[in-house]
Amino acid sequence: MEIGNNDDAVWNASGAILDIDPGSWADRSPLHDAACQGRLLALRNLILQGHNVNVVTIDHVSPLHEACLGDHVACARALIAEGANVNITTIDGVTPLFNACSVGSVSCAEVLLENGAKPQALVFQPSPIHQASSKGSSGCVETLVRWGADVDFHIPHLGTPLYTACVSQEIECVQRLLREGANVQKGRYMESPLHAAAENDCIAIVKLLLDFGADIHARNMEFQRPVEAAPPSSLTEGFLLVYEATPQPLSQLCRQHIRDRVGHDRFHLINHLPLPNPLRNYLQYR
Structure with a gap:
């Protein structure tokens, strides 16, 4: 879920916020508003005036959360340069990196990761790589994996990023x-990614998964094969x-x-094998 000043925010953004001064309460700080709107000059002026870059709302939303949710990389960079906590979490565990992945902001994700953001959430926190996968941000997925996110990170109620996608x-x-x-076989519980693609009648993804070795005979919790999970008389079933x-x-x-035989953990070494380029590209599905 996205946290910030937008219409899709799940948490109540109109509640009171706890400011840095004891006893001072306001709906949002000026720093939040500047970061949300991408007003870099105003943001810098507020910082020069002494505003705390780590000020949070009552739901622990920081200006950095807002900057990343708005894809305002210059504001995010300015906040981080002044000491903004890149791993700060809202009361429901959302990080600025999660917000960046929510809007497909590769630039914000890169800035956060370069400055110490953890590429992978804890299992009970909202996961950036799952969010990027569900939103169609392949650039964020690539960035997260390059910085160490587990491509098979499993969350019980979501499954793997591949299943989510x-x-x-x-x-x-x-x-x-x-x-x-x-x-390609790991999904959610006994439900494989191929089951999910078949249920959604997405024949392009079904073909892609099969090209990568998906087990067409795998059975889910209902003991169904993917073909049995596909809508009756659909193109995917056929x-x-x-x-x-x-x-x-x-x-x-x-x-x-x-x-x-190479193994998932060593796919990146295929580039270093003494093989002709066409064969190397074939092994990497290029």
């Missing part, structure tokens, strides 16, 4: 996660029925076997 039908994120080494009855090309089987 399949549920949201965000094919670019699905492709990015798979290329970054996401386990495609999966044909796929099940068709032997797979040897080249595809070999690629999957090689990638399995």
